[in-house]
Each structure stands twice: as structure tokens, then as C-alpha cells.
Amino acid sequence: MESTVAIATTPAIETKLRAEHIYMSFTRDGESMPVLEDINLEVGNGEFLCLLGPSGCGKSTLLSIIAGFLSPTSGEVKIDGEIVRGPDPRRIFVFQERGVFPWLTVEGNIGFGLFKLTRAERDRRIAHYIKMVGLEGFEKSYPSELSGGMKQRLEVARALAVNPDVLFLDEPFGALDSITRLIMRGELLRIWEAERKTIIFVTHDIDEAVQLADRVAVMSARPGRIQQIVNIDIPHPRDINSPRYLELRTGIFNQIGLAHHL
């Protein structure tokens, strides 16, 4: 069965980001708990990579380390050959929808990171990204007046507005209902195809990973290791009923050790 899963450890394109021998442990009650063990990962420029794993496997911790919010116990992350030492506006982290600032309007949120630009340029970018994520007419609205999906689009727009090279998305659609989630995946792919950012997307949803990613890094349960990297060799737009889609999906199901019958 595993032979049908295309395995790719390195991307075909130039490397944007490289994680080398990342180890992470947290101390709890005086005892050291390993969370991540020897994570090695390479992500190509403009690639869409999904980190997939069961909850508690350390995938969000890994993303926080890559984004520079946490320092690993050992190992290092290099982006464009430079060691990551902290968060950087060139790489924006998108939280679940609760990351938008409730005290700012839609415009204010999108313009939040643009304080170094001139007024005219800022307004131009805000208008551009409001249009891109389909929030026209809500410029003066506050997040409390928006739906969950709209808040999530707002956060993506706020991230894109500063023109980062890399986007980190930590289960961004986890809090949305399943229909909105499907729509948002389509929207994200459309934006990704237009802007070609490098994206690292954390999820525990196998379908989500196979629908979105170029490659899926499957992680084991804690302590998290990368079990396998699966190449999703289906062109977009993906037919989620195609034999290849089902085959890859099945392969990952088996990899994680899940049965197909409930």
C-alpha cells in the first residue's frame, strides 16, 4: 500500500526554508518532556507544505519555532540561509480567527502592519486586499460584526498586506463550520496561486492536507517526528473523487495508522 504514496524528502525547487535537527522539550513538574525529536525539513520557494499529525504531536510547536516565537532546545531554522532568531514581518503567522484585533475596523486591521508606508500607499494596499478577500462594503466594520469565515479572511488579508515571503497558518480553519472551511480552502488556493507565497500550513485534517498541499509532512504522535513526506502530485483544481486523490488519502490514513471503518 505504501508504494502508491509518492515520497519526496526534498522539494524540486530552490530551498526557501530549512529546519535542521530540531529538538524541543518542555519542562513540566521538574521533568523534561520531549515534544519534538530530530525534525529535518526543507521547504521550497513558493511551495505549499502541510504539517499533518494527530493533536498534541507538536506540529503547532514546530510552527512556532519556525516562525521564531519559540527557540528550539537544539537545532536551527534557516530561512534564505539566515538563522531565524525571532518573528519577522517578512514571515507572517496566521492564527485562528481570534488573531484579528477587535478594537480595529477591517481597514485598521489590514493596515496594522503598514505603519512604515505613506498614507496613499497604505490606502492602496488596504483597498487591494479588501477586494482580494472579498470584504468590500465591510471596510468600517469591526470584527465582532463579521462571521467566523470573514474574520479568518480578514486575518489572511492583514498578513498578505505586508507582502511577506512566507505565511505560517496554524489550523486556520479549525474553528469554522465544514462548509465555510471548504470555501476557505478554495479561497486560500486562489490567493496562493495569485501571490505565490511559501506556505506552511498546520492541520490535523487529512483531507485538508491532501486538498491543499504540494507536499504533506506526516508527523508521529508525541514526541513528534516526521514520519514521512508525501508528494501530492495532483494538479489544481483537484478532483477530490479522482482515484489518485483517494489513493494518496488512503496512503496517509494508513501511514497514521487509521482504519477506514468506524
Place this chain on the structure above:
Amino acid sequence: MTALVESRKWEKFFWPVLVSAALLALWHFSVVWTATKVFPSPLDVERGFIGLLHKNVLWKDIADSLRRVALGFGAAAVLGIPTGLVLGWYPAIDQVVNPTMQVLRPISPIAWIPVAIIFFGVGDAAAVFLIFLASFFPIVVACVDGVSNVPSVFRRAGRNFGLTPVQLLTRVVFPAALPQIIIGLRIALGISWLVVVAAEMIAVDSGLGYLVIDSRNSGKHYDLVVAAMLIIGVIGLLLDTGFRGLEKIRSVRWGFRHEY
């Protein structure tokens, strides 16, 4: 709206008015039935109130009380908000200062009156100092809580966009904590209004508190005492209502609702 059935418009006015009228009647008849010579009836108080309105002193007393609150509460806000923000921002400093604050905080401002008089003598400054003390601690505590309750996603997002620490404080932490700070200010203002009356009874010779105590001392004018008490209540209500208006400002309103 917690009520399942929203009350009709006339009911919103009818029942409160009825209850007030019933209490006034109870008061009136209690005075009549007990035939007290000391305690005034509502009609005596009304006459006393009209008498006060004709004397120019009342307006001066109100203005004096409001001025003292404005100074004491204003100074507490100006000093307390930055202090609270810093303590919330640097938990290490908070740990050092917190025990002292926790001891000073439960001391009633009334207990400070003798100390205030030693420091400032009998006069405005002593009253203003007492109001300052009374409102400073609630403001500081609200700011510390507000800052330490700012969700870490907001701080992370702020850092991610390349904000300096000062920008992070002014553009993320302060607006995120503002709803809690406003609640603290409102509580502090309420306490200030309680304290100014007490302070004026002892430390100064003008203001609404002085009006209460002076009406009693100069010939047991209990009609004026009660009239002054009611004026204090109404002004306190107006201050609180005015402050509640702040909670409706759009950039803080999110903090006063359960959804968001």
C-alpha cells in the same frame, strides 16, 4: 436581553415609577404615624430642597465636590494608568510592589483622614489627596489585570509585524486592555464620589458632604440633610451614566459583550 419576553415600553416606566411612589408613600406615612418631630417627611424634604435651590450655596457646594473629585480622580487616572500598564507589562516589578499594594489597598480612605490632615492641613488638598488614594488602587489593579489578560495571540501578532516594545504597548496592549481599564476607572469614580462626601464632612468647609454635616450641626435641619443626600445620589448616578457612555465607543465595545 436576558428576559425571555421583552417588556413593553410603558411597562419599562410604569413599574419603576410605581415602586418609587410606593416607597415615598411608605416613608411619608411612617413619618405621619410615628409622629416624629425629628425626621422629615418627603414634603419637608421637598421644601428643604427648594430652599437650597434658592440659596446660591448649593451650586457652589456641588461645584466644589465635583472639582475635588475631578482633581483627585484625574490625578489617580493620570498616574494610575501608566503605573498599572508598567506593572502589568513587567511582572517582575509587579511581584516586588504587589505585597505593599495589597496591604494598602484594603485600608478605607476614611482611615487616612487623620494622616491626610497631618500632611495637608484642613483644606482642599487633604480632600483631594483622599480621593486620589481611594481611586488610585482600583485603577492600578484594573490596568495590571487588563494587561496580563491580553491574549498572547495579540502580542505575538504585534511582534510579528515588527513593532518596537513601545509600539506594542501603545498599539496592542493598551487597546486590548482598554475595556478592563474603563471598568476600573468607572469603579474608581464611584468610590471617589463616596469618599468626597466623607472627606468633606471632616477636612473642609464646603461641598455636599459639608452641606450634610453642617445642616445637622446648625440646628438639626434634617430636611436639608436628606435633600443633600438625595442630591448626592442623583449626581452619583449621572456620573456613572456618563461614564457608561464610554463603553459604547466602537473601539472598546467589543470588550463589553459576550460575543466577539
